[in-house]
Amino acid sequence: MSPLLVIFSAGFGAATAAFLPRLAHRLAVGRADGPRPACAVCARPFSPGFSGWVRAGAACCFGGYAWTTAAGATVAALLAVVIGPSPRLPPLLLAAVPGLLLAVIDRRCLRLPDRLVAAVGVLGGVPLAVLRPDRIAPALLAAVAVLTAYGLMWVAGGLGLGDVKLAAVLAMILGFAGWPAVVVGVLAPHLINGPIALFVLVTGRRQIMPFGPALLVGALIGLTAA
Ligand SMILES: [Zn+2]
Numbered sequence: 547m548s549p550l551l552v553i554f555s556a557g558f559g560a561a562t563a564a565f566l567p568r569l570a571h572r573l574a575v576g577r578a579d580g581p582r583p584a585c586a587v588c589a590r591p592f593s594p595g596f597s598g599w600v601r602a603g604a605a606c607c608f609g610g611y612a613w614t615t616a617a618g619a620t621v622a623a624l625l626a627v628v629i630g631p632s633p634r635l636p637p638l639l640l641a642a643v644p645g646l647l648l649a650v651i652d653r654r655c656l657r658l659p660d661r662l663v664a665a666v667g668v669l670g671g672v673p674l675a676v677l678r679p680d681r682i683a684p685a686l687l688a689a690v691a692v693l694t695a696y697g698l699m700w701v702a703g704g705l706g707l708g709d710v711k712l713a714a715v716l717a718m719i720l721g722f723a724g725w726p727a728v729v730v731g732v733l734a735p736h737l738i739n740g741p742i743a744l745f746v747l748v749t750g751r752r753q754i755m756p757f758g759p760a761l762l763v764g765a766l767i768g769l770t771a772a
Contacts, residue, residue: 547627555626555639556619562643563618564602568592569647570614571605573662574654610650618646621766628770633677634722638769641670641719645762648712652758658708667715674722685721688728692717709757716765723772731768735760 572582572592584591585606592598592606604611621642629635644665652658675682693714699705713732720731739760746753 548631551631551635552623552626555635556623558639559622559642560615560619561602563615563646564611565600566614566618566643566647566650567603567605567608567611568601569599570610570650570654571608572599573647573659574651574657576655577657614646614650617649618643621646624766625769628766628772634674637670637673637677638719641666644669645765649759649762652708652756656706656754656756658706658712658758660708660711663708663712663715666712667718670719671715671722674719678722681722681724684725685718688721688725689714689718692728692732705757709761712758712761716761716768720765720768723769727768727772729768730771731765734764734767736764738763 571586575582582592585608587607590606622639625638625642626635629638644662648658648662648666651662671685675685693710696705696710696713700707700710713735717728717732720727735757739755739757742760743755746755
């Protein structure tokens with residue numbers, strides 16, 4: 547493990563995550579709604595075009611900025627520790643950016659927007675396919691297997707379609723790391739969400755729980771098994 551690599555990665559994670567609160571606030575809306583045109587608290591409109599989207603710092607008077615930045619730094623540092631100085635690290639660091647955004651949005655409004663799920667798959671999957679062409683077939687097989695299993699869970703109810711798509715994309719990325727990573731990465735989210743669901747049930751706080759954050763953390767754990 548190289549301390550410099552970990553520090554550099556944490557810096558990248560924090561710097562990119564700093565841009566996420568604004569994006570999360572605008573994209574955490576109902577399924578039928580378009581992106582939020584104005585701050586949900588003070589109703590001040592976001593400027594049109596690029597500057598209304600790409601801006602570091604808190605999303606107007608909405609909090610969570612420090613938390614998001616810390617999460618970005620932590621995830622990136624963990625990836626650097628797990629992957630080490632390998633050409634596989636940059637694509638995973640990049641894929642973690644829309645990954646973190648998905649976790650924040652899913653926690654707020656129980657949605658995993660398709661474009662962000664696709665961004666995780668493209669940013670992580672394409673470079674990994676170039677680096678490890680010998681692993682393309684296992685990666686696709688892992689994605690199809692998880693798509694089928696989670697598709698059945700979706701049919702049975704209890705999972706969102708967004709969860710199914712994200713799980714398949716993450717299984718593909720884990721597939722490039724090897725089968726142990728796929729197995730751990732697929733099982734871990736259930737071990738994470740199980741106790742939380744029990745806690746919610748015991749404390750009587752009936753609410754639908756997002757599964758996206760558990761899927762993403764589970765994938766991170768899966769990479770450690772590679
Ligand atoms: Zn505001």
